[in-house]
Amino acid sequence: xxxxxxxxxxxxxxxxxxxxxxxxxxxxxxxxxxxxxxxxxxxxxxxxxxxxxxxxxxxxxxxxxxxxxxxxxxxxxxxxxxxxxxxxxxxxxxxxxxxxxxxxxxxxxxxxxxxxxxxxxxxxxxxxxxxxxxxxxxxxxxxxxxxxxxxxxxxxxxxxxxxxxxxxxxxxxxxxxxxxxxxxxxxxxxxxxxxxxxxxxxxxxxxxxxxxxxxxxxxxxxxxxxxxxxxxxxxxxxxxxxxxxxxxxxxxxxxxxxxxxxxxxxxxxxxxxxxxxxxxxxxxxxxxxxxxxxxxxxxxxxxxxxxxxxxxxxxxxxxxxxxxxxxxxxxxxxxxxxxxxxxxxxxxxxxxxxxxxxxxxxxxxxxxxxxxxxxxxxxxxxxxxxxxxxxxxxxxxxxxxxxxxxxxxxxxxxxxxxxxxxxxxxxxxxxxxxxxxxxxxxxxxxxxxxxxxxxxxxxxxxxxxxxxxxxxxxxxxxxxxxxxxxxxxxxxxxxxxxxxxxxxxxxxxxxxxxxxxxxxxxxxxxxxxxxxxxxxxxxxxxxxxxxxxxxxxxxxxxxxxxxxxxxxxxxxxxxxxxxxxxxxxxxxxxxxxxxxxxxxxxxxxxxxxxxxxxxxxxxxxxxxxxxxxxxxxxxxxxxxxxxxxxxxxxxxxxxxxxxxxxxxxxxxxxxxxxxxxxxxxxxxxxxxxxxxxxxxxxxxxxxxxxxxxxxxxxxxxxxxxxxxxxxxxxxxxxxxxxxxxxxxxxxxxxxxxxxxxxxxxxxxxxxxxxxxxxxxxxxxxxxxxxxxxxxxxxxxxxxxxxxxxxxxxxxxxxxxxxxxxxxxxxxxxxxxxxxxxxxxxxxxxxxxxxxxxxxxxxxxxxxxxxxxxxxxxxxxxxxxxxxxxxxxxxxxxxxxxxxxxxxxxxxx
Amino acid sequence: xxxxxxxxxxxxxxxxxxxxxxxxxxxxxxxxxxxxxxxxxxxxxxxxxxxxxxxxxxxxxxx
Numbered sequence: 001x002x003x004x005x006x007x008x009x010x011x012x013x014x015x016x017x018x019x020x021x022x023x024x025x026x027x028x029x030x031x032x033x034x035x036x037x038x039x040x041x042x043x044x045x046x047x048x049x050x051x052x053x054x055x056x057x058x059x060x061x062x063x064x065x066x067x068x069x070x071x072x073x074x075x076x077x078x079x080x081x082x083x084x085x086x087x088x089x090x091x092x093x094x095x096x097x098x099x100x101x102x103x104x105x106x107x108x109x110x111x112x113x114x115x116x117x118x119x120x121x122x123x124x125x126x127x128x129x130x131x132x133x134x135x136x137x138x139x140x141x142x143x144x145x146x147x148x149x150x151x152x153x154x155x156x157x158x159x160x161x162x163x164x165x166x167x168x169x170x171x172x173x174x175x176x177x178x179x180x181x182x183x184x185x186x187x188x189x190x191x192x193x194x195x196x197x198x199x200x201x202x203x204x205x206x207x208x209x210x211x212x213x214x215x216x217x218x219x220x221x222x223x224x225x226x227x228x229x230x231x232x233x234x235x236x237x238x239x240x241x242x243x244x245x246x247x248x249x250x251x252x253x254x255x256x257x258x259x260x261x262x263x264x265x266x267x268x269x270x271x272x273x274x275x276x277x278x279x280x281x282x283x284x285x286x287x288x289x290x291x292x293x294x295x296x297x298x299x300x301x302x303x304x305x306x307x308x309x310x311x312x313x314x315x316x317x318x319x320x321x322x323x324x325x326x327x328x329x330x331x332x333x334x335x336x337x338x339x340x341x342x343x344x345x346x347x348x349x350x351x352x353x354x355x356x357x358x359x360x361x362x363x364x365x366x367x368x369x370x371x372x373x374x375x376x377x378x379x380x381x382x383x384x385x386x387x388x389x390x391x392x393x394x395x396x397x398x399x400x401x402x403x404x405x406x407x408x409x410x411x412x413x414x415x416x417x418x419x420x421x422x423x424x425x426x427x428x429x430x431x432x433x434x435x436x437x438x439x440x441x442x443x444x445x446x447x448x449x450x451x452x453x454x455x456x457x458x459x460x461x462x463x464x465x466x467x468x469x470x471x472x473x474x475x476x477x478x479x480x481x482x483x484x485x486x487x488x489x490x491x492x493x494x495x496x497x498x499x500x501x502x503x504x505x506x507x508x509x510x511x512x513x514x515x516x517x518x519x520x521x522x523x524x525x526x527x528x529x530x531x532x533x534x535x536x537x538x539x540x541x542x543x544x545x546x547x548x549x550x551x552x553x554x555x556x557x558x559x560x561x562x563x564x565x566x567x568x569x570x571x572x573x574x575x576x577x578x579x580x581x582x583x584x585x586x587x588x589x590x591x592x593x594x595x596x597x598x599x600x601x602x603x604x605x606x607x608x609x610x611x612x613x614x615x616x617x618x619x620x621x622x623x624x625x626x627x628x629x630x631x632x633x634x635x636x637x638x639x640x641x642x643x644x645x646x647x648x649x650x651x652x653x654x655x656x657x658x659x660x661x662x663x664x665x666x667x668x669x670x671x672x673x674x675x676x677x678x679x680x681x682x683x684x685x686x687x688x689x690x691x692x693x694x695x696x697x698x699x700x701x702x703x704x705x706x707x708x709x710x711x712x713x714x715x716x717x718x719x720x721x722x723x724x725x726x727x728x729x730x731x732x733x734x735x736x737x738x739x740x741x742x743x744x745x746x747x748x749x750x751x752x753x754x755x756x757x758x759x760x761x762x763x764x765x766x767x768x769x770x771x772x773x774x775x776x777x778x779x780x781x782x783x784x785x786x787x788x789x790x791x792x793x794x795x796x797x798x799x800x801x802x803x804x805x806x807x808x809x810x811x812x813x814x815x816x817x818x819x820x821x822x823x824x825x826x827x828x829x830x831x832x833x834x835x836x837x838x839x840x841x842x843x844x845x846x847x848x849x850x851x852x853x854x855x856x857x858x859x860x861x862x863x864x865x866x867x868x869x870x871x872x873x874x875x876x877x878x879x880x881x882x883x884x885x886x887x888x889x890x891x892x893x894x895x896x897x898x899x900x901x902x903x904x905x906x907x908x
Numbered sequence: 909x910x911x912x913x914x915x916x917x918x919x920x921x922x923x924x925x926x927x928x929x930x931x932x933x934x935x936x937x938x939x940x941x942x943x944x945x946x947x948x949x950x951x952x953x954x955x956x957x958x959x960x961x962x963x964x965x966x967x968x969x970x971x
Contacts, residue, residue, distance in 0.1 A: 067950055068952060075956065076949070080927070081963070082917055082959070083917060085967070086918070242946040242949060243939070292964035292967055292968075295960050296960050303953070
């Protein structure tokens with residue numbers, strides 16, 4: 001049973017339209033400054049563009065032939081992502097700082113912005129990536145054929161003539177879609193937010209679809225994993241797939257290692273991975289979550305690969321169906337049409353995701369690193385005055401996209417049928433792995449030179465072409481296979497799959513070994529014997545030490561004379577007038593000038609223009625354009641060192657300045673605090689003065705009033721006169737007591753008080769106080785009780801002062817107890833550490849709020865009447881005395897239940 | 909914490925290489941099954957899951 005063609009095509013186009021809508025929405029939100037991709041989850045999902053049709057269809061195909069050997073392609077990225085925070089973060093930082101937009105640009109920029117290296121990297125990429133694009137086309141067309149075609153098994157029939165081939169039209173349709181999608185606007189940093197959003201969505205779709213078919217096969221067609229694996233293990237030909245070494249080769253572990261390494265390097269340097277991971281990165285902190293979410297994604301999408309492969313083999317029997325298409329043929333065989341369609345859409349997601357990002361990334365490289373440098377070489381192009389070139393750039397990219405997809409189709413047409421999906425993909429991986437020495441070496445080794453890179457890349461690429469690419473074409477029947485079987489020129493040691501007689505390895509491992517070995521050896525060797533140019537040396541510093549310059553001023557490796565008008569005109573040509581104007585305004589703001597028209601055209605401005613241009617046309621082309629627009633002096637190695645020296649001096653100065661200003665700030669803070677304290681002390685003093693004068697005035701006023709009355713009334717009766725005189729004496733006593741206490745407090749606070757320390761027995765101090773005040777308690781008819789023992793060891797203190805404290809507490813208590821049934825208890829607790837004395841009364845008690853104020857000066861609590869006798873200084877003085885001896889004083893009270901004043905004095 | 913993160917990641921990376929390479933990988937390669945599942949795929953997926961778990965833990969606890 002098959003699906004109608006119109007339904008399959010209709011749904012496919014509807015799906016592409018949905019993708020387009022998502023991308024459009026993403027771009028619109030980005031333009032509004034409300035990005036929908038600024039999330040680590042979206043970032044991780046977009047990195048899952050790694051899973052292409054290869055993963056989706058090819059893994060099952062490979063698993064059905066070689067068992068667990070589909071896994072290294074995903075274990076490599078797992079290992080690579082462990083180091084994401086170390087390695088990829090550095091790539092992101094470098095790319096952001098220098099507006100690098102592709103892997104070719106990354107490598108070329110590091111080696112002195114060499115157009116030659118940029119071109120070579122681009123060339124390798126294009127040649128290497130074409131089979132990979134072919135793979136996607138092949139997968140979609142095969143899946144489509146299976147859905148609509150008569151053959152349920154997906155085995156190949158005779159291919160149609162090219163003009164009848166739906167794959168060609170598929171390629172063209174995809175090219176059109178990608179042009180609409182990716183090159184609508186020329187972004188200043190070549191970021192495509194809408195594309196990333198669409199890719200993240202595609203990652204969800206393909207994972208869901210693959211999990212759906214996995215669950216369907218495992219739990220609907222079979223009785224779960226146990227059943228499936230049980231049947232596989234019972235069958236000898238299938239049990240073989242569940243073991244490691246099924247070929248009997250002695251190099252099996254080397255091959256395993258090689259595949260992991262290959263995948264690890266590819267996940268870093270495939271153009272589409274570089275695009276989504278490095279160029280499209282919004283915030284480098286997103287790497288933290290993506291580092292584990294992306295491997296988790298790989299883990300999930302691989303869970304059902306083996307079950308589906310085994311199920312296909314059991315269901316159809318070995319060799320009866322194309323294992324690359326098991327994900328589709330299994331649901332079809334069960335007549336689960338909706339699921340089959342969903343799975344096809346999942347496969348379409350996997351394939352289109354790859355083709356979209358890859359062709360956008362590679363078309364940028366072709367435009368910036370192959371076409372632009374060639375155009376810039378022509379005198380006519382360079383001299384054409386003015387003119388906005390942004391349209392030209394877009395056109396070049398669009399043509400590049402169409403060309404890439406047509407090349408992909410060509411490879412598919414020529415060689416596609418001879419290989420399984422995975423084998424095609426591995427050819428591309430091995431090509432891209434050649435960038436690893438140059439890129440990683442350039443990030444961590446300042447001594448790597450452009451000559452080393454050129455030689456290394458050439459050797460590695462040469463080995464790759466000879467040992468992998470040409471044999472793959474030969475085996476498809478388009479070339480004689482003689483050189484594969486007998487070696488070029490009939491020389492056996494030149495056999496491409498057993499070079500120098502190295503036999504036993506599979507072609508991929510063999511090619512990877514020779515190409516990477518040659519590449520690394522030549523790269524390091526030539527780097528060691530060649531000298532870097534000044535520009536290479538300066539770029540090496542900027543790349544390797546990128547984290548050390550965080551936040552500081554970067555050295556600018558440029559010298560010469562420039563005119564701002566020339567730079568502005570240059571920017572306008574490539575960026576468009578608006579963006580160019582904005583760039584200059586931004587620069588003016590950054591150097592603190594308010595007019596962009598009258599800025600000095602110094603090295604910093606030149607560098608800013610060049611960096612911005614690099615984001616649009618690549619660093620190598622930008623270098624050439626800027627060099628043509630300004631009058632530069634050639635940079636020597638000495639200049640690089642001098643500039644670096646100046647920059648580091650500047651940095652040292654600015655660091656010193658920062659330190660100074662920080663300590664100044666600190667001093668200011670301290671001064672401020674001290675000032676605050678002084679102010680509050682001043683306020684306290686004022687308060688104290690006004691309180692004292694107020695307290696002094698009250699008795700003085702009454703004395704004066706009484707004296708005046710006695711003077712004005714000579715006939716006053718003697719009894720009254722006597723009464724007045726008594727009051728005057730009492731007030732005078734209060735006055736002198738007050739003055740005495742004020743002086744006392746001032747002396748204690750100022751530290752001028754005299755202390756006569758001796759060994760004091762607290763019990764006798766208490767008894768002395770009780771003896772001197774006891775009569776007043778008797779007069780009032782109140783009870784005074786003393787509890788506690790005589791202490792074994794004496795205290796070191798001033799006995800008179802302690803008596804003063806006790807008297808103060810007792811006289812306060814006497815004031816508050818009721819006239820009838822007043823009771824005061826003194827409790828003395830003598831412990832090893834110190835002595836605690838409490839005085840409890842049965843007066844009215846003190847409220848919580850008043851408890852806090854009771855030790856403040858002139859603060860008297862309770863009834864107004866009682867105030868006449870007190871000065872409001874007794875408790876503050878007592879507290880000062882106790883604190884002088886290292887103790888503390890407190891009050892506990894509950895209104896209505898009396899109050900307890902206590903103090904504690906430590907011994908020693 | 910931050911200064912320790914890079915060395916820890918590098919250590920985990922080396923451990924991952926070792927676990928996925930000869931000879932440690934050979935330990936799983938035998939005709940045996942656990943919970944009815946063949947040992948080799950089970951072992952590979954198990955090591956994989958553990959690596960993801962440790963990586964997630966290292967990444968998410970670092971502020």
